[in-house]
Amino acid sequence: MIRWLHDLCYEQGSAAFMIFSKNLFLLCLVALLTGCAGTYRTYAEMFELAFTPATGAALPFSELTAPNPDYLYVRLGDQPRAVMGLLFIEQAQFKWTSANNIVLVTEQGRIVRSLGLPNDLLHTSNRTADPIKAKRFDNSEWTRQLDWSAGEFGYTVTSTFTEQANETLTFFGQQINAKKVIETLRYDNPTAYLRFDGAWQNIFWYDETSGKLLQSQQQLAPGTPAYEIIFISEIARQLQQSGVQIAGDAI
Structure with a gap:
């Protein structure tokens, strides 16, 4: 949905729609990140x-x-x-x-995920074994295996x-x-x-x-x-x- 909004905004060249889509982006982001008892x-x-x-x-x-x-x-x-x-x-x-509107997600200070970068880090596996935690x-x-939004998935x-x-x-x-x-x-x-x-x-x-x-x-x-x-x-x-x-x- 976020990519569709970006493409539509680019095609129409509408400044008003750009503002709306950025605000909607944040609303979607909040919805994705909420709902946990730890919030x-x-x-x-x-x-x-x-x-x-x-x-x-x-x-x-x-x-x-x-x-x-x-x-x-x-x-x-x-x-x-x-x-x-x-x-x-x-x-x-x-x-x-x-x-x-860039988002970085960290665990014990390590970046494990990002949102809004040209090549986002989408996933980090085996995080419990990270020596940074212990x-x-x-x-x-x-x-661990890492996924990046530029098209590389499951790379060790x-x-x-x-x-x-x-x-x-x-x-x-x-x-x-x-x-x-x-x-x-x-x-x-x-x-x-x-x-x-x-x-x-x-x-x-x-x-x-x-x-x-x-x-x-x-x-x-x-x-x-x-x-x-x-x-x-x-x-x-x-x-x-x-x-x-x-x-x-x-x-």
Whole structure:
């Protein structure tokens, strides 16, 4: 239905219909994501977040520590950094939306599905065996099948993991000791497209004290730009709980 709306809007060239179809897209999205007992956001909060443009690529500390929906900073390749807000938590999946209606679905910080991208990640299998969930990395291996909307389905990807301690991240002028986890992904299937990149890496940075994921670099498919994701609301919470004094307008 969403593809039909897009095609019809393109053919007619109607600006009014484009606005209607985008709003209907969000209504359909909400209908798809609701209905689970774990959902805790109200409809009013969801629509306020979905229809209000992001306030910018950097939010003040006071807003990040207020009782607002959680936020991410997201950068795709060399593009400017954007803000995404938490729309839902359902069945241990966090569903984030941007002002231009892109949706990323994460589990323990890993992107497992997307909506609104040129080549969406449609499905990730064997998610319960992901070492990211157990936070056991050295000598770990994980195999799953991935589906992408560009026409590749059931492709096998295998990951191995290594850890590096004594990393340092800096946010709001404060240094945070972190552990870096490097995930090396291998893509062995015969492909529908000519590829020269059968392997790539994702990187995850965890707070050494709390074990919380603070930042990641994730590539959803071989040959595509990586997403830099900063879990900025979690970072603000960690700093606030540590008792560090940070000005409310700090960004």
